[in-house]
Amino acid sequence: MGWPRATAPAWPVHAVLVGLALAAGTAYALAGPELRIVVFTAVTTVPVITYLLALGAGHLTDRLPWLAAVAGLGFLSLGQVLWPNWIPDHHLGRAEGAPTDLVMASAHLLFLVGTATALRRHGRKDPGGLIDAALFGLCAAGPLWVWLIGPNLGPEATPLGETLVLSDVLVLSAVLxxxxxxxxxxxxxxxxxxYLMLSGALTLACDVVSVLTVHGSSVWTAQMMMLAYLTLAAAPVLPSAPWVTQPVPGKVIARHPPLGWLAAALCANPLIAAIQAAQGDRPASVVLPVSTMLVIPVVLLRLHLLSSQRARAERTLVHQAHHDExxxxxxxxxxxxxIDEAMLALDRGELTEVTLLLCDLDGFKPVNDRYGHQAGDLVLQxxxxxxxxxxxPQDAVGRLGGDEFVVLLRGEHTRDGQPVADRIxxxxxxxxxxxxxxxxIGASIGTATAWPGDGADRENLIARADAAMYAVKAGLREARPVTVAGPV
Structure with a gap:
């Protein structure tokens, strides 16, 4: 049986998710300590199964990011098997720096690497927007830590444990x-x-709730974590899951936040630090300098992106100002x-001669009339x-308009005795x-040359080349009808 197509309805996935969430939450709340471990462990394996099934069925075409996500989920399941009492015994909110904390942080890092890899193609189309979003997330982590997590950490918390929880909060906020x-x-x-957003938000909420309820029941933390696993499991099952790694072609049209909002977000952590220093009733939180140090390279990246975009825009404008589209x-x-610069160089003795060729295409109009303007554009190109x-390389070619071109030759220009006009x-x-x-097609080419001291200027040179071109064209009309366009 094949995987549902992208046009299939998504409501069956939503219905199964709601059913599993209600069943798992109810079973965990009513079960005893031993059975709760079984329920929680079973739920942690659900996303691993759905990801592997979606990969095996070919539903997820870009395999690398999803495999990285599976590795992270497998790491979490392994940690649950090795330390089954970690959630029920409320170790999550203690920041003890135990091996389980390290396993969870490493698993989240693996999964986030997979998520970042999956979203990289979207990031190429909207790098500035993603950097702004990451900045908002990193800045939001400061108040979250200072007001909810940091003050409620117990005496069991160690520097390593706080660092692991802090890294979880910062990374989850940025990725969200x-x-x-x-x-x-x-x-x-x-x-x-x-679903990915909901899973990340639930995981972030678990970090907060586990700290706030560290001396109470762990049921809420476990249920939120199970719901995070189940929402994560639903993401690859949806018919539209392949679009996560395959952005729709075309430019991204999205508004960027006003600079005032970005400035307010960047000022959040320094303002909190200033308030703490003014109050003097407790030491400043480590999250403020850490998150600020993380924000600095992101801001520099954003400035570099803006600088690169401006440089590209300036190069584009210069090119458009000087070149035919x-x-x-x-x-x-x-x-x-x-031509003016070449004539000045001729007057200064830097060039031995300056030659101008005016080219008017013969037979272009019949091509344009018979095959259309698109074909005419192809001929001109x-x-x-x-x-x-x-x-x-030292010469220049320009388009005067329509099917008229001009060639500027600096210095002597014959090649093996053949004039450039004949070669063209x-x-x-x-x-x-x-x-x-x-x-x-063909071309009527008029040639005019200026030498040092002959008193020619740009207007005189163009006029002579123009006259020569019309003389060539008149000679062609007298010699034979010009019917050089059409099938060969």
């Missing part, structure tokens, strides 16, 4: 922010992303500037490529594949 951000743009993956050649304004290949004519006469057919 990223998942929420991706959920706002990846519409097709919102179902599984919602269709062919990539210099536009009229820039090629005129290049091909002509631009051939013109560029016919000249040297040979290249342009080569067949061009257009709309499944083959066409040929």
């Amino acid at each position: 922010g990223c998942v929420i951000r991706i959920g706002t743009t990846a519409r097709k993956a919102r179902g599984p992303l919602a 269709l062919t990539g050649l210099f536009n009229r304004r820039h090629i005129v500037t290049q 091909t002509v631009a490529h051939r013109l560029t290949g016919a000249v040297r 004519n040979e290249l342009l006469r080569a067949p061009i594949e257009v709309a499944g057919d083959t066409v040929r």
Whole structure:
């Protein structure tokens, strides 16, 4: 039996999840200590099973991130088998730094690596948004620790235990922010992303509740943790799960938070530290400097991203200002500037001569009329490529508009005694594949050359080349009709 398609309804998954959650929660609440361990252990294996089934059925096409998630889940299940009393005996909220704390932190790290790998393609399309979301998450972890977790840690807490709990809170907060951000743009993956978000939020809530209820019952902590496992298990089963690693093609259109919100988030931890220092009634929490140190590289990454985006935008604007959009050649304004610079170099004696070639295509209009403007654009792009290949690096090629081109040659330009105009004519006469057919075009090329001391300027040079081009075109009309376009 095949896996449900992406268009299949998701309500059966939701119904099974609700049923399992009610059954597991009720069984745990009513069971005795020994049976509770069995119920909790059974629930921890459910996501491992669903992930392996989805991978085995080929439902999850991008295997690497899901395998990393399975490894993390397997690590959690192993820890539950080795230390079955860890949750029932309320060790989760004590921050003792025991092996179980280390196993849980390592398992969460593995699963988060898998989640980050799965979401990496979404991140390529919206890097700034994800960095902003991670910043909000990291900044939110400070108040959470200072107001709820840190003050309620008992005497059993050790520096290692506090560090492990702190790392869990910081990483979960950052990843939650990223998942929420991706959920706002990846519409097709919102179902599984919602389950991943809910699982992370429940795990983060477990860290808080376990500390607040460390001297009371562990039932609430265990039930929340089981619900986190079950929501995690539902994510790969949903028909839309493959879209988590396969973003929809196209640009991401999403708003970025105002800079004022980012500034307020970044000021949260320093403000709390200042309040603690002013009160002087308890030592400042270690989370504030740690989270601030984690925020600094993220902020630097965001600034680097903004700087790179601005540099790319400036390069794009410069290119667009100097180049023709269709062919990539210099536009009229820039090629005129290049001619002026060449004439100045000629006057200074830096060049021995400057030659200008004006090229007007022959037979282009019939191609455009017969095959359409898209075919005409292809012909113009091909002509631009051939013109560029016919000249040297120090020369310049531009498009004046329509089917008119200009070639600027700096210095002597003959190659094996063959003028550049003849070489260009040979290249342009080569067949061009257009709309499944083959066409040929030609060009009327007018040439004008300036030498030092002859008193020529840019306008004079262009006028002479223009006159020569029209003389060539008139000669072609007298010699024979120009019908060079059409199938070969």
